[in-house]
Amino acid sequence: MEVPFALMVGTLFASGLYLMMQRNLLRFAFGLLILSGSVNVLVFTAGRLTRGAPPIIPDGLTVPAGDVANALPQAVVLTAIVIGFGLIAFTLVLLLRVYERLGTVKTDELGAALAQHDDEDEG
Amino acid sequence: MNHIVVAPVVLPLLSAAILLLLRHRPEAQRVLATASTALSLVFAIVLMARVAADGIQVVQLGAWSAPFGISFVADHLSAVMVLITAVMALASAVYALRDMDADREAAGFHPLFQALLVGVNGAFLTGDLFNLFVWFEVMLISSFVLLTLGSRRAQLEGGIKYVAVNLLSSMLFLAAIGLVYGLTGTLNLADLAVALPQHDPGLVTTIAMLFMVAFGIKAAVFPLFFWLPASYHTPPIAISAFFGGLLTKVGVYALIRVFTLLFVADIGYTHTILLWVGAFTMVTGVITAAAQNDVRKILSFHIISQIGYMIMGLALYTPLALAGAVFYLIHVTIAKANLFLIAGIARRLAGSFDLNRIGGLYRGAPFLSALFLVAALGLAGIPPLSGFWAKLLVVLAALQAEVWWIAAVALGVGLFTLFSMVKIWQYAYWKPAPEDRALAAAPSAFLYAPVVGLAALTLLLGLWSTPLIAIGDAAAAELLDPSRYVAAVLGPEAAAALGGSPLTGSEVGP
DSSP, rough: OHHHHHHHHHHHHHHHHHHSSSSHHHHHHHHHHHHHHHHHHHHHHTTOSSSOOOOOOOTOOSSSSSSOOHHHHHHHHHHHHHHHHHHHHHHHHOOOOOOOHSOOOOOOHHHHHHTTTTSOOOO | OOHHHHHHHHHHHHHHHHHHTTTOHHHHHHHHHHHHHHHHHHHHHHHHHHHHOOOOEEEGHHHHHOSSHHHHHHHOHHHHHHHHHHHHHHHHHHHHHHHHHHHHHTTTHHHHHHHHHHHHHHHHBBHHHHHHHHHHHHHHHHHHHHHHHHOOOOHHHHHHHHHHHHHHHHHHHHHHHHHHHHHOOOOHHHHOOOOGGGOOHHHHHHHHHHHHHHHHHHHTOTSSSSSSHHHTTOOOHHHHIIIIIIHHHHHHHHHHHHHTTTOOOHHHHHHHHHHHHHHHHHHHHHHHHHHHHHHHHHHHHHHHHHHHHHHHHHHOOOOHHHHHHHHHHHHHHHHHHHHHHHHHHHHEEEEEEEOGOOOOOOHHHHHHHHHHHHHHHHHHHTTTTTHHHHHHHHHHHHTTTHHHHHHHHHHHHHHHHHHHHHHHIIIIIOOGGGOOOOOOOOOOOHHHHHHHHHHHHHHHHHSSHHHHHHHHHHHHHHHHHHHHHHHHOOOOOHHHTTOOOOHHHHOOOO
């Protein structure tokens, strides 16, 4: 079960990194989205996969009966998803501001766009 | 429960929440933000004194015993980092009282700055690897907003690079955490220190390299530093100074923590790489700095160059080298932030950061010139200022370890640092002002107060270096003997297992 997940993580990592190397910053943001998702799957898979065994302790027992899914990677991934959501939301807003103020989201045009507006007061 | 260990995180968190409620009352915000940072300095001093007197302080949050809950651990390194954070926060907060413009204050500068302190102090104090990631993200998201606050075009352009590279580093960090967990089944740093030696050293070293890259980006080491000079000069000086002084040091702290506590199985491999990284960081930073003409950019490249010295201290991995790295962390944070603050005042007087367009500051502002000399010569390592001891310790450590070439590199880079500082002195202070432009009126005492305070610290640490060297020695002793950290968090039995007895080793762990 872990092997197909590992292959999927590898594929997603590669696609994410490929998109992150593009000149268009919007593609970069999509790459980030994919990378963030693939890292979450990696953490989840690293905690070992269990099918159909929720980590619930039955009434009258103090420990679960038999093998159950590992709850810790799920908690970690949940936290990471929330953090990733916040970071990507910020990145998209930043890109929007960049597009409004500098008129481009291409990395190789940003420098020239900045030089055009060099007269702006700093500080 | 040992409340003082969590106080440096809880206090700024509370004041950030209150500051958000006060967002329409800037006067009240300023008073509260300054009072809160001053109080956190008091807490940091108490914590440092407690650690110096009683050794490593530990809190198990929610009374969940380690390794199941999250531990907060304050050893000498953590405590001294919290202390320097508090000092820098107070200096930046006081400077910001006059430096920060009304629209940035209205957009939430004060609560964001407190949130940044929450993240930084949390990263220094946590004893859990995933929790460290969470604090890093708290710090990052606050720093993203602070860096781009005001939305000037230069800030946005620099911010994109800063955000992009740091997010990539966070993803690598999280992936490394996942792999460590998959290998060992634990995330508690002390528990990992016990568990990792029982696993395949090849796998452990592979994961270690992932951590080295992730933290290396945050610490701005060669060849991962390019985001720093692209962004650190763009926000207002009060923010630049705090970022330049402290923020990269969180990455250095994380490198020191994991490469003394966790990844020491193959020192010949990992720490040799760190030594080369340190050397290249020192050299590239200082050489690129020489080509710059904007004061803030010169200082940004020098941040990178100085990081190399601390990485070198970590890489040499001897008691003296680690003590030197800790001393260097404190010294360079103070001197570097002060140089940024001084550049800010100089710009208010002379009108620009560009060395070719300013001059005459020595004649017009002799007091500021004296303060600049203290900070600049301190950074370059001229006795009797703090940089002299910092450089002496790491170079001495290199000579004792008989790694002659790194000692030569460190001394040569010191000379080039002096060259850059002399260049700023020549252009901004010594040469006459172009077109004899008159200097602006002397700025407010709120801008001078933190500069004077930090310059006094640079002088004090030079003239009376014994206490800080003692702290450095104690920190190095703890770092080189992880069993003390493990004993404080997990209890003496676990530490005995770390001593090398494989029979008891299998009994500990989760």
